[in-house]
Amino acid sequence: MKLKPISMDVFAEAREEAHAILARLMGRLAPGEHVLRLGIDMDGQESPLSATLPLTVEGDGGLDDLVGADAKWFDNFAFLLSCGLAQTLCYGVMYLRSPATEPGGAAYTVQAWHLAWGVLGECSAAEAAELIGDGEPAFFLDAPGVHSAEDHEEGEAVYPPVAYTIP
Template identity: 80%
Template structure:
């Protein structure tokens, strides 16, 4: 299947939304080493494309914490997320692996996930995250927060599927 083209304006808006999503997510990270992974597939594509972004947060858990990322990996991640948000025939999952609060025994990682479908990135419950990712991750799955700005009203992506019509 051949994908329908999207206009440069739609892609620019999707790229802006990808930046908002990452800013919202990174603003909530506790100090430590985190890994954000994204897999995006589209109808007619044999295998999903993937991107990984290592995030290092230094600080005391306050608003002045410094988040470190490597530029080229950040750009690749934003590009792939923007592709998924701009194309309604996309699907995938984004998940964040973070250090667990030390509590003795138990998983040393927590995992949050977001489901990508029809150009919309939606948070997953802990149960949904475990179902999507579970087998390969030994972690505590937790409910994911919304990744869109508080101004988004109903917490949906800025780009509902109806916005992607052929121009």
């Protein structure tokens, strides 16, 4: 099956939303080295598409912390997330691996979000553990929402109805 073409307006809105999602996530990070990963399956693709975004946060956990991301990694990640948000015939998982905050426990904490029908939604800790699998020792956390309150003020989708229309 081939993906249906989408308008450049729909893609521009998806790109804006992808950047807003990344800004919200990056603004919540504690100091340390983090890795954001995204895997997307689209109908008609032979293999999943993936992107990785290494993030470094320097500071003391305050509002003035410096979040570093290499531009080429950021652009690649934002583009793939935009594609997933714009194309309704796809699904995937985005997850954030962060340094553990508790000494002597798991090496990392992991939060995950699922992508389906052009919407990125948070996963519970149990869902994240099931989706991510048995990798390195990790402590799974409930993921925070990635959309602002005004995105869902009237209970409507992030994008206009045309984005969800399958001709």
